[in-house]
Amino acid sequence: MRSLLIARREFFTAFDSPVGYVILAMFPAMAAALFFVLGPFFLQGEASMRGFFAWIPWLLVVLAPAISMRIWAEERRSGTEELLLTFPFQLRDLVVGKFLGAWAILGVALLFTAGVPITLECLGDLDWGPVLGGYVSAMLLGGASLAVGLFLSALTANQIVAWLLGVTVLMFFNLVGGAATASAMPPGFGRLLLAIDFGEHFHSITRGVIGLGSVAFYFAVMVLFLCANGIVMERRRWS
């Protein structure tokens, strides 16, 4: 319950500055531009959103750290972090609350892309199953990316550094699967790399099949990085 209170506060604080709006405006605009303007949607002529969701992992590489970069770094820079840590909240509530707030912002950003499936439905007979799968996987991937971003934000007081770190780490998690097919890679290790690749799990859901393994993977990443985030904050509380 306390987590939800913190999440609410975090969500609304994001809209107190123009940065939140810019992020929220940029995401659907870039997604639509990549799909309709730069992508081969009209050449392919098929009412399918696979081309749209193919860009989502890369957009989240930029967007998720942009949402999460300020969450801890800003508290630390403005000196409110110490005050926050003295509040009668458990650290767990604080970390989960901030994460949920950031996740809700991402949800709103994704909501603003709803025009794309509506347009496709008007243009043809859209299969809504993969669309639903795509949005579910975007939320899960976004959640995992935010957890990573949140952890990195806790490591630094500088938002830009937090964003750059986030982009770098998420790039790694999105590209690591590509290395799995390299000829020099031992097969077992290649399979492990595929298993931790964010995009690999994402694409399996966007075709319209939600696998328990993929869902468990994203939640595991969230739990792991939120725990790591909690440890960083715990250390800071005692330092």
Next chain:
Amino acid sequence: MSSQMAKKSIAQSNLSLLLVFLLLIPAVALLSQLRWRWDLTAERAYSLSPATLHSLQQLDDRLQIKLYFNRDIEGAEALLPARLVIEDLLAEIERKGAPWVSVETVDPTTDLAAQRDAEHVGVEPLPVTAQNVGGVSVDLLYQGLELRYQDRSEVIPFVTPDEFEFAFTVRLADLQREQRPVIGMVSDEPLLPPQMPGLPRQVPPGRIYEQLRVTLGQRYAVRDIDLAAADAIAADIVAIIVACPSALAADKLVVLDRYLAEGGHLLVLQDGDVVDQNQLKSELRPTGLEEWLAAYGITVGSAYVYDEEAVQVQTSVQTVHTTSGPKVVPVKMPYGFGILASGDSLAADHLVTSGLSQVALFWAHPLQVGVLPTGLKAETLVQSSAQAWLLPNTLSLAMDGDNVRALRAAAIASAPPQPYTLATAFTGTFQPLFPHTNLVASPGAMVVIANSELFHNSTLGVEASGNSEFAANLVDWLAQDGALIELRSRGKKNRPITDFGRTYVEEHGGWMEGNDLHNEELDRAAQDDRRTRRRWISWGNVVIPPFLVLLFGLLHRTWFGRRARQPFQPRATS
């Protein structure tokens, strides 16, 4: 004291992180192994169909599946996610078929023994060319399957993810039965010459349904039958195709009559004439079935159905002047005698037609169903669009522009348009029309199509026509293997978006034969219209969401700004 507490707390946190990490890895691995999943696609394209599940439930011995598959293909990495669907479905097959099914995956590119096995059983790799720094390299893509059940085996040399389940289930069904079911074929085609060793068998030009035999041969043994022979209809025949024979004699009709009355399954291609497809001339040729069908209330008219929903045929060519010089392009026009049945023209609630996207019928006749004898039920499978007319079979069938226009004018002037039935399925007990001894009446099925050209070699050769799938569905339904019909059509549904250019041309009167200037202008206007509409859609989607966000932001700031300007008013206390 405080320092000790801090150290203890941090140590506990580190330990808990380590524990979480160590617990999460096996948890995720375990949950992944369970392979529980929810298929959200409309056609359940990534789940096993009831037909496959049924076949798996019928297993009573070990089924060994060997998948020849290599993941690492230079230049075809992008195919990997789609290819993995095969592994995914096989895992589900193994789970649902437990304990009888075992799946082994081997990579012939790294395993010499597997490569030898692949060659031995007939698994064929697909060469993939990749351009890299060192030049061009060719890699082999293995995607084949070997199934072993009891003392039999079946091989799928190469399978695409889209066709995997159908190919697998058909092979599995073949493994589970001793012999392939037989489809009998009654026609006037010349017989195949005997097979000479080492030489390919020559197909006589008159074998106009040879492609149909090949299509059906994937699942059935197709046998030409002579109804005059004493044992014409053997017990292993599951359905008979009567493909527009010429003046079928009464003694042969008696055999068909008995077969149907005893619960047989017939597909009748009933045409009162034959069209020479080179000369485009029709010639009357009664099949001898007319009176027999009429006794069941079925009549095939002699006129041709002319439909506005028609196949586009090339009527001439025209020269278009483009920026890169003059270009000769074909002029196509809808040919009303080439009916393109799609959408509402195909029965949506019948197993045979519900999964089809279209069927093309050339020179089809109207099928009239009168009062049916008691116990029979009729279901329309294919009909023309509502914009259809009847034209006499004496008119020219030529596909030149003048004749196409003349036919359309004659059709429109003839009568008000209406839909015409082209194919109907009849089920129930067929009362025999000839006297038979020791007849045991049983429910059967008969499909009558008022067109014989739709399964000709030339029509079936065109993959996009949909006729090949229609033929296979019909025979599966008649052979009472309906579950496979659904499986065949899975994942093949096209979802095209509106073609603005085509819509524009149709809205502005269409192409005009011989009027190059009009066609050029129309083409240019259609291209402009298409570009404009696409631009509006694209930029609308790019601009509107940020605009809404900014509008929301403006309202939000205005609202909070107003609240912030209001003087503080403490709550009244009691």
